[in-house]
Amino acid sequence: MTATTPVRFEHRDSPLGLGTATPRLSWQLRTDDPGWAQTACELDRDGTVVRVESAEQVLVPWPFEPLRSRERAAVRVRVASGDDWSEWSEPSTVEAGLLSARDWSARFVSPVTLGGIGAPAPILSRTVHLRAGITSARLYATAHGVYEAQLNGRRVGDEVLAPGWTSYRHRLRYQTHDVTALLHEGANELDVLLGNGWFRGRLAWAGRRAHYGDRLALLAQLEVTYADGSTEVIGTDEQWTARNSGVLADDLYDGQHTDLRPAESEVDRVEVVEASLGRLVAPEGPPVRATEVLPAIEVWRSPSGRTLVDFGQNVVGWVRLRLRNTRAGQEVVLRHAEVLEHDELGVRPLRSAAATDTYVLDDAQEVVLEPNLTFHGFRYAEVTGADVVAEDLAAVVVGTDLRRTGWFSCSDPDLEQFHHNVVWGMRGNFLDVPTDCPQRDERLGWTGDIQVFSPTAGFLFDTAGFLSTWLADLAADQQDDGSVPYVVPDVLYGKSPTAAAWGDAAAVVPWVQYRRYGDTGVLARQFDSMCAWVDRIASLTSDGVWAGGFQFGDWLDPTAPPDDPFAAQADPDVVATAHLVRSAEIVAETARVLGRDGSRYEKLAADSRDAFIRHYVTGAGRVLSDAPTTYALALEWDLLATGEQREHAAERLADLVRANGFRIGTGFVGTPLVTDALTSAGRPDLAYRLLLERGCPSWLYPVSMGATTVWERWDSMLPDGSVNPGEMTSFNHYALGAVADWMHRSIAGLAPAAPGYRRITVRPVPDAALTHASARHHTPYGEASVAWRREGGEFTLEVEVPPGSAARVHVPGQAAVEVGHGRHRWTVADPVTPRPAPATVRDLLDHAELWPKAVALLAEHGLGGDSARLAREAAPFLHRPATELATLLAMKDPAGGGTAAEAAWADLLG
Known part of the structure; x- marks a missing residue:
């Protein structure tokens, strides 16, 4: 039985807002037939079928008419080995983003008076009145700074610190969000919080901020399609408004200061700011997300009386803290560090980065605290202003959501x-x-x-x-x-x-x-x-x-x-x-x-x-x-x-x-x-x-x-x-x-031998130090793996090669063999044999099993010291007989007892 996986577009699965009109296509094969080899394929785009006479299945050129901006397509594939065809794959969908600056009617807008350097993070807002019959909606957005959008009080997407960091003067990423489920007939509230991020926050060790500009700005374009086929476009312009948020300060290095108490904020106008739309590019890889949550493993008091938390793993992200029965005006501070020094939080390696999140609380039976406009590198945290237990703390792990391979x-x-x-x-x-x-x-x-x-x-x-x-x-x-x-x-x-x-x-x-x-x-x-x-x-x-x-x-x-x-x-x-x-x-x-x-x-x-x-x-x-x-x-x-x-x-x-x-x-x-x-x-x-x-x-x-x-x-x-x-x-x-x-x-022993692992080299190098080792990798053609084990005088090697690839396998002690896809196994005599008795000092140093005993014996008689020191002392005598080492070292250190070790030394060397 032969089957194909769903098609990937460029290096992404079913992408929304792809930045190319002609995405390359890739797929993987699943087959139990060791003789199967792709000779041709058929690609189906919404009923249009194109046959390609090729064995290639990775980054195959787009064979259809180019996609237009916003155009959506479903693509599936089936493959042939001679006259034998597989079943069709499940369809994959791709949707093009805004491929030209002409597709944008929105313009960058910035608050007129609010949101300056050192001011609270602004929220830019627009009320959107929509008709009945909404069938789909997209929000295209980016910012000077970082942004987090909400529609009708619900967060848009799961990305963190969007639009990310690029060479802003030349390239600025925008994101495409499917917001169909967040909209309804009537009034809809769109709010976008802006933070300093890389655009205006501190960067590098000199403390300079605002590398790219001193004004935060938003570019957003909401496009709503109705059942009658009509489309409504609402973009950022002078009709938007701005107000202060409760984020009083935010910086990637220094952390976030948030006031959770309700407060009235003046409403500010926004104005259009000049910025080139020609810089806009769609993402090529996955976004930054919260990818894992690790519970705290211990909470204790330091010698100075500070409350410290250990998450057991050095991570990047932030702390999530749950508190109960808080009171208005209560201030909670979290500091972060990678290590402890003298049983206190080790902050010296942070240099000038404060890495501190501060919260001013309101009256609440329960509240969950975590920032959204910063990140920290830490294993440990220090909490002041609240009594906490491990069950109420977790580390939210943040990073680009890369696929593990x-x-x-x-x-x-x-x-x-x-x-x-x-x-x-x-x-x-x-x-x-x-x-x-x-x-x-x-x-x-x-x-x-x-x-x-x-x-x-x-x-x-x-x-x-x-x-x-x-x-x-x-x-x-x-x-x-x-x-x-x-x-x-x-x-x-x-x-x-x-x-x-x-x-x-x-x-x-x-x-x-x-x-x-x-x-x-x-x-x-x-x-x-x-x-x-x-x-x-x-x-x-x-x-x-x-x-x-x-x-x-x-x-x-x-x-x-x-x-x-x-x-x-x-x-x-x-x-x-x-x-x-x-x-x-x-x-x-x-x-x-x-x-x-x-x-x-x-x-x-x-x-x-x-x-x-x-x-x-x-x-x-x-x-x-x-x-x-x-x-x-x-x-x-x-x-x-x-x-x-x-x-x-x-x-x-x-x-x-x-x-x-x-x-x-x-x-x-x-x-x-x-x-x-x-x-x-x-x-x-x-x-x-x-x-x-x-x-x-x-x-x-x-x-x-x-x-x-x-x-x-x-x-x-x-x-x-x-x-x-x-x-x-x-x-x-x-x-x-x-x-x-x-x-x-x-x-x-797993290595690519041709681009994309089209050919694989399997050449494990076993050693007495290990009894087994393995590696597996999701190549563009599928999973490849190598595993070996030394046991009972035998060496067993197991290899898996994905369809579309082939491998040259070097089994220890045998001639290399060529294998195709599938699982393969060899058992031979263990190539790792005991080393002969050392003849020279060099041989002794190379003797991994004997060397620790030699170190211990020499140290017992006052010669050498630890392993590295003894090796350095022995280095001038590499070519001399191993049997003479104790005497030679005694000559270097007359106070040592070299001659007293001779009998034991001779016994050690066999």
């Missing part, structure tokens, strides 16, 4: 917790734009962070529409010379010097989106932006290398002092030139995909690679600055001239990892690459050791400290429970979680 599990609970932390870090920071952090006075769309994290993001959630709209903002904010801002949307206004790894998001993120979703459209739209970036950095080269000038480098290398995150081990010129090579290669490959001439960029990539080798690599494979990040770059991006150089570079990277006691030695740039570099160099065991280390700095150190999201710094919290003294410390930053992509591809 990827999962990972394994036998190590700490590693599973780390993956959980990566997921929650993404959930919190993917709030309309991919922000760096969601809690302090920043929350900006840093380009470097998403550049390194986009592969992980595309596995965990469907980011196709989310990142395509962000990339459109990147291109809009890109400077005339091709430079890319550090943050998008750009609130630094072109003051960002060009920086490698950050600006490279212009090339890397579109390419990742293409590889993960098979979307050539995003490449075509971003191609000029990609070229402009590479042309810009090529213009900065001297003798082929990009040297000098400002760079972030390997940002937040763990060796950097708390107050100097730039001070990385990796030379910034090496980092910059490596990124030039990579981005030039991406643009060249993009040109080939699009059928354009990319020869200039092929030559640039080749010349830049030669220059990198000439300037930064010795004949023996040493890379300038001798840091893990520079070796990872050189190995993963093929920046070495010979196999011998590669062999020596791989060996040196491995030795650096050993010498550091398997503690992490990379920052934002090197962290996504170092485990891949070790794996491709034939040392996945060292990659596992690096990943599974629990001492600081490491990926699992925050887990050992109770973290529920990924931290900005490897040591955002110090072992004694105090917060890192650096001025810039966040406990919810996703960048260092980019290693999860390696976990999906190498630990579990």
Whole structure:
């Protein structure tokens, strides 16, 4: 039996208010027939059937007449394998939005006197008198600021902080709401609350507000269709009025101050304000919503007598508080923070962000308090002004309502917790734009962070529409010379010097989106932006290398002092030139995909690679600055001239990892690459050791400290429970979680081999540290999964491939095999075998099972110390016999008892 899922339009299910007249169509197949392969399809639009001779089922071009503004269509599909046809899918509906500025009769309006900076949030209102016979109604709306609409006292839609944040000078999203059920014959009251949001609130650390303008404004157009076919349009104009709300103050950083007592407000006129309607765009991805509610797990008193609440998870959103028997004038204050410090609310990392919601209450038997014009990043809250219990408190989780598409599990609970932390870090920071952090006075769309994290993001959630709209903002904010801002949307206004790894998001993120979703459209739209970036950095080269000038480098290398995150081990010129090579290669490959001439960029990539080798690599494979990040770059991006150089570079990277006691030695740039570099160099065991280390700095150190999201710094919290003294410390930053992509591809073994997972590579890399691991992912073609288990001397591998896709499976110890869709299973001898007795100190360091015993034994005799310290002390002796290590360390530390350990040491080594 073969069936198809309902059609998707672009990257959305049954969208209302789509922004294109010719949406591409996608569907998935369900079949029990292993020989089924789509050869053709028929698409039916409201009775018009078009046959397409193609095996493609992802982003198929629209075969019908283009949609007109407001036009609605129902589309279904059936597919053929030769002469065998499936049943028709269930129909999916699509409705076009307002596709032209000419479709808007409404104009932006703003209160004449109310609603200024520092004034209460205004409500703009209009009474609408409607006839009988309403059959459908749409509200198209956007704002300068953020808005929340109500019709007849009922909320319109479930979106939060609409219209979201885009590059407002160039692009402003509007929303389409079906409000048919909210209207009735006669008088209807339409009220829209306006808040400061990103438009007029504080942005960035300098404290500046009103980046985009000092007046809030609303654009709204209500269109009502009657049974007789007539349509009535009511848009914002001078007939609307304004009044103050009970929201006395609102800011994304500082929180919301709300007075719930009834109060009379003067009615103000509104006036039309000039604003281009040509900026208006429809959403490409899902909106921001409240996606989950987490109950409080504990309420207690701090040493200072404060009431503290723990929600058990670092989240983004706000607190919902239920109170009973309140009195008029009672004030309740909620402060938010991610951590506790000295058993009190740890607010220092927030810098100037107040993150405080205040409520002035009225007499009420019961009231539920929550804000609607702000958000906070927090795990803990402090409540003053009311006695509360855990049952009356909950954390409302807010973020872009992305569809979950990827999962990972394994036998190590700490590693599973780390993956959980990566997921929650993404959930919190993917709030309309991919922000760096969601809690302090920043929350900006840093380009470097998403550049390194986009592969992980595309596995965990469907980011196709989310990142395509962000990339459109990147291109809009890109400077005339091709430079890319550090943050998008750009609130630094072109003051960002060009920086490698950050600006490279212009090339890397579109390419990742293409590889993960098979979307050539995003490449075509971003191609000029990609070229402009590479042309810009090529213009900065001297003798082929990009040297000098400002760079972030390997940002937040763990060796950097708390107050100097730039001070990385990796030379910034090496980092910059490596990124030039990579981005030039991406643009060249993009040109080939699009059928354009990319020869200039092929030559640039080749010349830049030669220059990198000439300037930064010795004949023996040493890379300038001798840091893990520079070796990872050189190995993963093929920046070495010979196999011998590669062999020596791989060996040196491995030795650096050993010498550091398997503690992490990379920052934002090197962290996504170092485990891949070790794996491709034939040392996945060292990659596992690096990943599974629990001492600081490491990926699992925050887990050992109770973290529920990924931290900005490897040591955002110090072992004694105090917060890192650096001025810039966040406990919810996703960048260092980019290693999860390696976990999906190498630990579990699930990776795309062709755009959109049309072909899949299954290549698990098992290790003695784990007994099982699995990953599954909702690809554009359907669910793919890989699961393996080591048990009883056997290794069992199970693979699922969706119809329309195929996989190349690398079963350990066997030749790779090609498989089609369906479920597949193999059982072979366990490829993980005990390591031989260590001959050298290097072998001993590599011996994951023996090393902890060696550490304990040496420490017992006064040598070494903790695992990392001992590894550093042993590093000069890597090539010496393991049997001599105790004596060698005793020579370094004569006060130690090396000779006393010889008998036990010999027994340990077998």
